[in-house]
Amino acid sequence: MSQRVKTGIVMLNLGGPGTLDEVEPFLLELFADREIIQLPAQRWLGPFVARRRAPAVRELYAKIGGGSPILHWTRLQGEGMVERLDRLSPETAPHGFYVAFRYASPKSEDALRAMEADGVERAVAFTQYPQFSCSTTGSSLNELWRAAGRLRLRDRFRWSIVDRWPVHPGFVEAMTDTVRRGLERFPAEERDQVLILFSAHSLPLRVINRGDSYPQEIGASVQAVMTRLGFSHPWLLSYQSEVGPVPWQGPSTEKVIRELGTKGRTHLLVVPIAFTSDHIETLSELDLEYGELAHKVGITSYVRAPALNDDPRFLDALADVVHEHLRSGDAHSVQYPVRCPGCVNPQCRNILNPVGI
Amino acid sequence: MSQRVKTGIVMLNLGGPGTLDEVEPFLLELFADREIIQLPAQRWLGPFVARRRAPAVRELYAKIGGGSPILHWTRLQGEGMVERLDRLSPETAPHGFYVAFRYASPKSEDALRAMEADGVERAVAFTQYPQFSCSTTGSSLNELWRAAGRLRLRDRFRWSIVDRWPVHPGFVEAMTDTVRRGLERFPAEERDQVLILFSAHSLPLRVINRGDSYPQEIGASVQAVMTRLGFSHPWLLSYQSEVGPVPWQGPSTEKVIRELGTKGRTHLLVVPIAFTSDHIETLSELDLEYGELAHKVGITSYVRAPALNDDPRFLDALADVVHEHLRSGDAHSVQYPVRCPGCVNPQCRNILNPVGI
Numbered sequence: 001m002s003q004r005v006k007t008g009i010v011m012l013n014l015g016g017p018g019t020l021d022e023v024e025p026f027l028l029e030l031f032a033d034r035e036i037i038q039l040p041a042q043r044w045l046g047p048f049v050a051r052r053r054a055p056a057v058r059e060l061y062a063k064i065g066g067g068s069p070i071l072h073w074t075r076l077q078g079e080g081m082v083e084r085l086d087r088l089s090p091e092t093a094p095h096g097f098y099v100a101f102r103y104a105s106p107k108s109e110d111a112l113r114a115m116e117a118d119g120v121e122r123a124v125a126f127t128q129y130p131q132f133s134c135s136t137t138g139s140s141l142n143e144l145w146r147a148a149g150r151l152r153l154r155d156r157f158r159w160s161i162v163d164r165w166p167v168h169p170g171f172v173e174a175m176t177d178t179v180r181r182g183l184e185r186f187p188a189e190e191r192d193q194v195l196i197l198f199s200a201h202s203l204p205l206r207v208i209n210r211g212d213s214y215p216q217e218i219g220a221s222v223q224a225v226m227t228r229l230g231f232s233h234p235w236l237l238s239y240q241s242e243v244g245p246v247p248w249q250g251p252s253t254e255k256v257i258r259e260l261g262t263k264g265r266t267h268l269l270v271v272p273i274a275f276t277s278d279h280i281e282t283l284s285e286l287d288l289e290y291g292e293l294a295h296k297v298g299i300t301s302y303v304r305a306p307a308l309n310d311d312p313r314f315l316d317a318l319a320d321v322v323h324e325h326l327r328s329g330d331a332h333s334v335q336y337p338v339r340c341p342g343c344v345n346p347q348c349r350n351i352l353n354p355v356g357i
Numbered sequence: 358m359s360q361r362v363k364t365g366i367v368m369l370n371l372g373g374p375g376t377l378d379e380v381e382p383f384l385l386e387l388f389a390d391r392e393i394i395q396l397p398a399q400r401w402l403g404p405f406v407a408r409r410r411a412p413a414v415r416e417l418y419a420k421i422g423g424g425s426p427i428l429h430w431t432r433l434q435g436e437g438m439v440e441r442l443d444r445l446s447p448e449t450a451p452h453g454f455y456v457a458f459r460y461a462s463p464k465s466e467d468a469l470r471a472m473e474a475d476g477v478e479r480a481v482a483f484t485q486y487p488q489f490s491c492s493t494t495g496s497s498l499n500e501l502w503r504a505a506g507r508l509r510l511r512d513r514f515r516w517s518i519v520d521r522w523p524v525h526p527g528f529v530e531a532m533t534d535t536v537r538r539g540l541e542r543f544p545a546e547e548r549d550q551v552l553i554l555f556s557a558h559s560l561p562l563r564v565i566n567r568g569d570s571y572p573q574e575i576g577a578s579v580q581a582v583m584t585r586l587g588f589s590h591p592w593l594l595s596y597q598s599e600v601g602p603v604p605w606q607g608p609s610t611e612k613v614i615r616e617l618g619t620k621g622r623t624h625l626l627v628v629p630i631a632f633t634s635d636h637i638e639t640l641s642e643l644d645l646e647y648g649e650l651a652h653k654v655g656i657t658s659y660v661r662a663p664a665l666n667d668d669p670r671f672l673d674a675l676a677d678v679v680h681e682h683l684r685s686g687d688a689h690s691v692q693y694p695v696r697c698p699g700c701v702n703p704q705c706r707n708i709l710n711p712v713g714i
Contacts, residue, residue, distance in 0.1 A: 166580070205562075208607055209608045211593055211608045211613060216575075216576040218576065219577050219579075220577050220579070222576075223523070223573070223577030223580070224580075231690070234692050234694070234695040236698065237570070237573045250565055251566045251567065251568045251698065256698045256699075259698035263698065263700075335588075341612070341620065342608065342616050
């Protein structure tokens with residue numbers, strides 16, 4: 001048996017199918033989550049839509065190597081973070097990390113069972129989404145508490161939450177460095193023609209209009225990165241990955257790329273500002289789909305900035321976020337308990353068995 | 358004749374009717390501006406809508422003292438700014454300020470004529486909107502260049518532009534101080550119940566979807582103020598003043614106030630984050646209309662943070678923005694020349710006779 005873990009850090013994220021066989025189960029989970037997608041007669045329509053979309057989505061995953069690399073990156077991030085935390089914060093060591101994906105394995109149950117086995121008492125739910133949205137971090141946290149209830153582990157751990165870190169200096173520095181590395185991929189003599197396009201996952205306007213804080217925090221992240229970069233290049237912000245018939249927050253990344261090409265822009269650096277690891281939205285949507293579109297509309301130099309993945313600066317940032325959080329003694333941010341003004345979810349903004357109470 | 362002015366600073370803003378008689382002319386100008394409002398057959402429908410709305414708008418101005426105080430505040434701001442600049446930057450002194458409102462007197466022509474009379478050679482077009490939008494700063498700049506053409510003054514001045522300052526440290530500090538003063542208006546023992554609601558003027562989604570940078574910059578301003586405030590209270594961001602049948606960026610301030618009341622919130626501090634002076638949107642919409650709404654929905658303690666107006670910290674900030682700008686030697690920000698990807702305005706992002714070329 002391994003050494004007992006004193007502080008367990010649960011890394012919350014969306015997750016992704018590791019193999020092509022896992023695509024349909026992943027979509028079934030996604031379309032069953034009423035905190036992110038509301039369909040009429042969801043118990044029947046959800047599986048129907050998921051199964052109908054599965055073949056096309058399988059094809060996309062086949063093109064990026066047969067599965068999502070998000071678990072691979074999350075594990076490397078967890079290892080790097082924990083190793084640094086053991087050095088930074090010996091009083092809370094040994095630290096362990098536990099991956100809890102929302103729609104793929106390992107899930108919240110897997111994380112909680114492993115924490116119990118490791119003898120964890122102090123637990124930190126650490127969202128891997130830098131900017132908070134009820135659709136992402138909110139849904140993951142709610143599922144974590146539900147899973148603890150299902151496993152009868154409601155009183156097993158003392159919890160605190162890192163629920164957002166949109167302008168954490170280490171994150172901003174690491175993200176700025178990905179922009180710098182992206183810029184270096186343009187020939188030096190053409191570099192001043194580059195426009196930087198920050199792209200974030202979109203949200204339905206219904207979610208925005210409830211009062212979700214996501215677009216405010218995205219705007220802040222973008223400004224922080226550009227400030228750190230010394231405003232060396234002009235930039236835009238757009239939103240990607242909208243699906244279905246409902247209206248989404250714009251401007252749409254796809255539409256922006258098309259329009260920029262039409263207006264004669266030739267050099268574009270796309271920066272995923274709301275994801276920390278490569279996954280389908282970077283490798284397929286940004287690299288393949290929009291790369292092809294860019295080429296078609298005359299953007300001859302199209303570069304996507306590297307994801308943070310296992311960049312040592314980012315591992316430093318992850319460790320620093322948790323270290324600062326542990327030192328603060330706070331159970332959560334001042335924002336976390338404030339439900340969206342238009343919230344319709346009876347279960348939200350909870351915390352199980354919090355520290356300091 | 359007064360002393361010749363070496364550096365003229367044009368303070369661009371929306372403006373407002375100074376008296377009730379000026380309400381209709383103001384609305385006629387506003388509804389004629391195709392850069393902000395597009396109506397079918399605008400030459401006929403614009404005046405029709407303006408005249409139909411005039412009586413109701415006159416009534417609103419009557420309730421806030423018979424006119425907009427925006428010229429009063431802008432003049433005090435200009436005087437304070439110029440006096441500070443003469444001390445900070447003797448090499449560009451004497452400085453003069455010239456108010457150029459978009460829809461009320463004094464207009465761009467008035468400013469340009471006064472600059473000519475004062476012998477100005479070096480001119481700075483300084484937007485009084487901290488966050489850039491094509492609908493506000495963009496429209497004002499375009500009108501300024503057109504007015505210079507109409508007056509045959511195209512080559513009379515060497516121009517540079519301060520086109521945005523959403524996170525300027527002096528602005529952030531002054532804005533944070535208005536939040537602190539707002540918080541002090543709640544009894545000390547109730548202060549920790551306060552939710553801060555930042556409210557910015559909304560934009561039609563059509564403008565947002567063209568790629569206008571306004572919401573990104575608003576998000577950055579909000580984050581900067583909350584960082585400066587040490588995240589002492591939770592906050593939300595909403596958008597106010599939407600009119601007409603088209604969809605606008607949400608969440609709507611009015612709807613948010615209603616929902617917060619319904620959810621049992623009793624202490625609310627509203628902070629106008631995109632305006633620097635009191636005018637109809639603060640004195641009438643936020644104070645009277647939403648104040649009454651808040652009372653109705655159970656928000657027993659509703660406070661609106663003071664506008665920056667002639668706060669000495671804000672006058673320091675205005676002077677510092679211009680001083681930094683003059684020292685940089687830049688004609689404009691790196692963002693200014695980049696048109697929105699979906700721009701449909703043939704005349705935009707220009708600068709007349711720029712410095713340094």
